Amino acid sequence: MRNLASHRALASRYARALFEIAVSEADPKAIESDLAGFVALFEQFPPLRRTLWNPVVPVERKRAVVAAITARAGYAAPLEKLVKLMTERDHLALLQHVLDAYRRRLMVHLGLVQAEITSASPLSPQALQDVERALARATGKQVTTTTRVNPAIIGGLVARVDSTVYDGSIVRQLERIKEKMIERA
Secondary structure, three states, X not given: OOOHHHHHHHHHHHHHHHHHHHHHHOOHHHHHHXXXXXXXXXXXXXXXXXXXXXXXXXXXHHXXXXXXXXXXXXXXXXXXXXXXXXXXOOOHHXXXXXXXXXXXXXXXXXXXXXXXXXXXXXXXXXXXXXXXXXXXXXXXXXXXXXXXXXXXXXXXXXXXXXXXXXXXXXXXXXXXXXXXXXXXX
16 A cells, blocks of 8 residues: 555545445445444454455455355445455555544534643543633634643643644743743843
């Protein structure tokens, strides 16, 4: 396989095709759930991943394994077709990237935005809800969040929404004070 950028570009094309078909022929949320389940199989069963991602294993063998999995799982036709196509082209190693790209498209379709909130200590449910509301006002979209704790920011929080970072950490405020003091010296 090629470099990471070309992997993501190819995965994005697979995701776009799957999403367009899912919107017109199926339930895009159900497709996302099924795709996530299929991707999880590779984490749960490393021998399966080694077999299906190995270029030495004949495509016929991979095809048989994938057909057995999809038949048992009862995936919607668009997902089943995609997985079989990716098997034929020996691109199953791209599935995590396909899932990531598909999720981004689904979120845009649903008017959602993902935010990662970092705080010095765990946020209370009320504080998290307040942050989500503030980010929803700032973005004009419904916000879903993931949280993480990083004591190094001392206090406050850092919110990352796509490529925008809202840094209200104490560490950043101290850096700003230091910068101003240096400018005045």
